[in-house]
Amino acid sequence: MSIKYNPKVIEHFKNPHNQGVxxxxxxxxxxxxxxxxxxxxxxxxxxxxVIEDIKFESYGCASNxxxxxxxxxxxxxxxxEEALSIKWTEAVQELGGLPPVKYHCSVLAVDGLxxxxxxxxxxxxxxxxxxxxxxxxxxxxxxxxxxxxxxxxVALKRVKYIGVDDGNVRIEISFAHDDPYLQEIVxxxxxxxxxxxxxxxxxxxxxxxxxx
Amino acid sequence: MRAYFDxxxxxxxxxxxxxxxxxxxxxxxxxxxxxTYTGTTAAEAIEKSQMAYAKLFGGKPDEVHFAQSHSLANNxxxxxxxxxxxLETPHIITSAIEHGSTMDMVKQLEKSGKVKVTYIPVDxxxxxxxxxxxxxxxxxxxxxxxxxxxxxxxxxxPVEQISKIIxxxxxxxxIHYDVTWGLxxxxxxxxxxxxxxLTASIERIHGPKGITALWVKKGVPIKGPIYGSQAYxxxxxxxxxxxxxxxxxxxxxxxxxxxxxxIENMRRLRDRLINETMNLVPETLxxxxxxxxxxxxxxxxxxxxxxxxxxxxxxxxxxxxxDTGSACANPFLEANHVILAMYGDYERAHGAIRMTLTWTxxxxxxxxxxxxxxxxxxxxxxISPLAPKVYKE
Numbered sequence: 001m002s003i004k005y006n007p008k009v010i011e012h013f014k015n016p017h018n019q020g021v022x023x024x025x026x027x028x029x030x031x032x033x034x035x036x037x038x039x040x041x042x043x044x045x046x047x048x049x050v051i052e053d054i055k056f057e058s059y060g061c062a063s064n065x066x067x068x069x070x071x072x073x074x075x076x077x078x079x080x081e082e083a084l085s086i087k088w089t090e091a092v093q094e095l096g097g098l099p100p101v102k103y104h105c106s107v108l109a110v111d112g113l114x115x116x117x118x119x120x121x122x123x124x125x126x127x128x129x130x131x132x133x134x135x136x137x138x139x140x141x142x143x144x145x146x147x148x149x150x151x152x153x154v155a156l157k158r159v160k161y162i163g164v165d166d167g168n169v170r171i172e173i174s175f176a177h178d179d180p181y182l183q184e185i186v187x188x189x190x191x192x193x194x195x196x197x198x199x200x201x202x203x204x205x206x207x208x209x210x211x212x
Numbered sequence: 213m214r215a216y217f218d219x220x221x222x223x224x225x226x227x228x229x230x231x232x233x234x235x236x237x238x239x240x241x242x243x244x245x246x247x248t249y250t251g252t253t254a255a256e257a258i259e260k261s262q263m264a265y266a267k268l269f270g271g272k273p274d275e276v277h278f279a280q281s282h283s284l285a286n287n288x289x290x291x292x293x294x295x296x297x298x299l300e301t302p303h304i305i306t307s308a309i310e311h312g313s314t315m316d317m318v319k320q321l322e323k324s325g326k327v328k329v330t331y332i333p334v335d336x337x338x339x340x341x342x343x344x345x346x347x348x349x350x351x352x353x354x355x356x357x358x359x360x361x362x363x364x365x366x367x368x369x370p371v372e373q374i375s376k377i378i379x380x381x382x383x384x385x386x387i388h389y390d391v392t393w394g395l396x397x398x399x400x401x402x403x404x405x406x407x408x409x410l411t412a413s414i415e416r417i418h419g420p421k422g423i424t425a426l427w428v429k430k431g432v433p434i435k436g437p438i439y440g441s442q443a444y445x446x447x448x449x450x451x452x453x454x455x456x457x458x459x460x461x462x463x464x465x466x467x468x469x470x471x472x473x474x475i476e477n478m479r480r481l482r483d484r485l486i487n488e489t490m491n492l493v494p495e496t497l498x499x500x501x502x503x504x505x506x507x508x509x510x511x512x513x514x515x516x517x518x519x520x521x522x523x524x525x526x527x528x529x530x531x532x533x534x535d536t537g538s539a540c541a542n543p544f545l546e547a548n549h550v551i552l553a554m555y556g557d558y559e560r561a562h563g564a565i566r567m568t569l570t571w572t573x574x575x576x577x578x579x580x581x582x583x584x585x586x587x588x589x590x591x592x593x594x595i596s597p598l599a600p601k602v603y604k605e
Contacts, residue, residue, distance in 0.1 A: 005525075013525065019595045021604065030597055034558040037539035037547060038519065041597035057597035061521035061540035065595070101543065147545060178323065180544040 005062055008096040012066035017073050020055045027120035031112040033191045036184070038064045040108055042072070042116040049080050056112070060105065063098055067106040070094050071113055080117050086110055088143075100150025104188070107143050111192075132198040134162040137169055140192040147181050153189075160207060167200035169193055176209045214531040215577035219416060219509065220363055220393060220568035221535065225459070226418040232462040233420065236455035243451050244444055254454050258444070261461035265412075268464065269427045270405040277426045277448045278457050282392060282413035283313040285424035286357075288436045288447060289388045289409045290317050293355040294327060296433035302354040303328045307340045308553035311363045314390060315549075318357070328352070337501035338367030338554055342377060349381035356385060360403070361393040364537065364550035364566060365500030366510025368398070375406035386432060392416055392424075396467045396571070397507045399475060408432045414456075418570070419463030423456035474571035479508035481569055484578050486511055492586045499551055499564055509570065512537075514551075514563040517599035518592040523565055526588040532581055537564030559598070 005013070022028075022043040032039030038060030045053035054076050056068040071091050075083045091106040092098050098106060121127040130136060141162075144153045153159055153173065161172035171189060175182050186204045193202045236257065244258055245251025262273035269276070279285035294302050306318050308331045322329040330348045332340045340358065349356070356378050360371050371389055378385050388409035391401060396417045404410055410427040414420065428434050428447060440449035467474075490496045490513075499512040515523065520536030527534055537548030539562055551561035567581075593603035 010529075013522075014529070016595065034562070035547075037545070037558070037562045039597055057595050059517065059596045059598050060519050061538065062525045064519075064540070065522065101545070184539075184545045 003099045003101065005066075005099075006096050009063060009066045009098065012069040012095065013062040016056075016058075016065050016069035018055050018069065018076065019057070021057065022053060022055050027116045027123065029112055029115035029119050031115055032060070032108055033187070035187045036104075036191065037061075038105060038108060040064065040068050040112040042068075042112040044116050044120060046080070046120055051075050051078055051080070051083055054113075056109075060108075061102075063102040064105040064108065066095060067091050067098070067109040068112070071106070071109040075113050080120065083113060083117050086113065101147045103150040104145045104147065107145055111143055130197055132164055132167065132169075132196060134164050136196055137162050137164065137171065137193055140196065141171070141189065143192060144185060144188045146185065153185065167198050168203070169196075169199055169201065170203045170205065172205045172207055174207050174209055177206065182206060214533060215580045216533045217511075217567035217569065217573075217577070217581070218533050218535050219570040219573075220566070221416075222421070223416055223418045223570055225420055226463060226466055228466060229419055229459045229462045233455040233459040236458050240454075242454070244454070255444075257454055257458050258452055261457045264461045264464050265425045265427065268401060268404075268412075269410055269425075270401070271427055271429060275427055275430055277428065277445045278452060278460065279411075279424045279426050279448045280450075280453060280456075281422045282411070282415070282424045283317075284438075284448075285411040285413070285426045286311075286313040286390060287317050288438065289411055289426060289428075289434075290314060290355065290357055291321070291437040292428075292434035292447060293357075293386045293388065293409065293432075294321065295435035295437065297354050299352055299354060301326075301328055301352070303330070303350055303352040305330045305332060305345065305348050305353055305356040307332045307334060307358045309334050309338055309359075309362055309364065309367075309550040310357070311359055311390065311392075314357050314359075327354075334367075334553055336554055337505065338362050338365045338550070339501075339505075340369060340374065342370075342373065345374065346377050346381060349378055349385055351382060353382055353385045355388060357388040358390070359393060360389040360391045361397060361507050362500070362550065363393050364548060364564075365512045365554070366393070366507030367500050368394070368505055368507060371403045372406060375403065379406075393507060393510075396471070396474065397478070397509050399472060409434070414460040414463050417463050417467045420456040420459040423453060423460050425460065475508050477571055478569045478573065481573050481575065481578050482506075482508055482511055484575075485567060485581065486513070488578075488582050489513060489585060492582065493589050497560065499554065499560070509568050511567040511569070512551075513565050513567075514560045515565070515589045515593075516559075516563065517596045517603070518563055518589055519596075520563050520565055522592050523563075523588060526592075527581070527584070530580075530584045530588075532584070535566040535568070537566065538562045 025043040027044040041057040088110040163170040242250035244255035262276040386408040392413040495516040520538035521540040539547040547561035593599040
């Protein structure tokens with residue numbers, strides 16, 4: 001299978017918009033992890049709950065840079081509420097499509113934006129204290145994309161059980177034991193869930209697929 | 213013109229090799245057989261090639277087989293060695309930094325519970341830990357398999373010492389070296405007779421795609437996993453690919469012509485790439501060993517704070533082909549396991565850029581790379597959240 005970037009992705013990769021750092025930002029966030037390979041930093045200047053300026057930094061591949069460029073374009077001038085409702089699928093659409101194996105890059109860019117907005121709300125005492133629950137964990141799993149299909153693992157019905165007990169989270173998933181993406185999925189679940197408030201440990205158990 | 217630095221994966225077929233092959237498709241397209249003119253003509257062509265490779269390996273012509281792909285040859289070597297002995301749970305030893313054509317095979321056998329596997333760790337230069345190796349060989353160790361030269365970082369393993377350690381610990385243990393990345397890169401294969409099985413892919417020495425020489429020393433009990441007509445090889449059954457086998461012999465002949473100066477040219481350009489890049493781009497890390505312990509055709513660098521697929525894409529837009537260890541560029545989103553095993557550092561693996569040369573690589577190609585790499589790295593460092601302030605000006 002030949003995987004190629006379309007010209008719009010290449011254009012944003014070569015000449016990314018809103019790239020850089022805001023000195024003394026009103027909010028900032030760094031998302032991603034070295035294990036998964038890509039990381040995005042988002043910086044916000046906020047006035048009257050409107051994103052006046054937004055900048056990003058990226059350690060990642062061409063699609064990581066391009067999606068950060070387009071997501072920051074989408075967020076600029078928007079209210080915080082509007083910014084929180086931007087979906088990763090919009091970013092993909094705006095870029096004229098991405099190879100499914102690269103969808104997780106646009107998820108990361110949107111997660112970065114979301115985390116930065118939440119950072120602002122938290123700093124201003126406006127973020128309701130989130131209590132760790134299985135729903136909160138599920139919310140994170142919507143952002144874990146199964147690369148070959150480009151669909152999140154909740155929608156694919158691969159999440160079988162979420163248990164939360166005194167900060168210890170247990171997640172049971174269903175993938176073939178020799179699925180080549182299994183390690184990537186497990187790493188990403190752990191990375192996303194361990195950032196939730198009150199999480200002490202994350203255990204991911206793969207129960208396999210019925211057909212094995 | 214494109215500067216191509218991915219000869220560890222593919223080389224152009226030499227025009228003389230192609231010319232040697234052509235009649236074996238169009239005029240002498242026959243299958244080998246006994247007695248008839250057509251059959252014996254094809255058989256003699258194969259024998260000529262077997263003789264050339266037997267000479268290279270220090271063996272006999274009928275010990276040389278030709279598989280249709282590199283992965284196939286390594287799969288036959290590993291599975292054949294296991295099948296050849298009737299142990300309940302045979303033990304295989306390999307290293308932590310092997311190429312997928314052996315590593316994936318071994319892992320699959322391990323997963324299915326058919327074998328026990330020990331993965332010998334490596335040091336920061338990619339050399340296998342000889343003490344661990346010595347202690348790992350047991351009575352059940354059927355096979356030790358590893359690349360004589362590592363495909364990713366060019367480490368030249370001390371294979372003579374490795375062979376000695378293995379045979380001292382258990383004389384019945386079979387030794388398989390994949391010499392693919394040593395062919396045309398090492399001055400000779402004098403260590404070959406110390407092994408029991410060797411594989412050498414010809415597509416890295418300007419031969420046709422696929423064809424891979426598999427040497428099985430006489431008396432080695434090997435039972436290949438492929439079934440079919442054994443008329444020409446009981447280890448690689450099926451109709452032999454005569455044109456490619458003819459091409460393999462021609463490619464070997466051309467490779468051996470003035471080999472020392474070929475090696476010297478690669479070594480000089482390798483050192484230009486390594487040294488000049490490190491001078492031009494601060495905080496550049498060399499992955500793997502330096503000097504004579506490294507393949508003359510391998511360069512593997514990590515530019516700190518910068519991810520490899522982005523570098524690869526920028527270079528591609530400048531008509532320069534390289535390879536990267538980044539997870540982003542891997543279809544299964546895994547960072548290169550060789551760099552991880554050597555340094556335990558994800559960033560170093562994601563950032564790794566591998567450049568592999570051949571004897572016709574030119575100074576102009578190297579210049580083309582050196583002209584653009586400082587600008588590409590500084591552009592990417594400027595936007596990297598991991599880079600210190602000094603790169604943001």
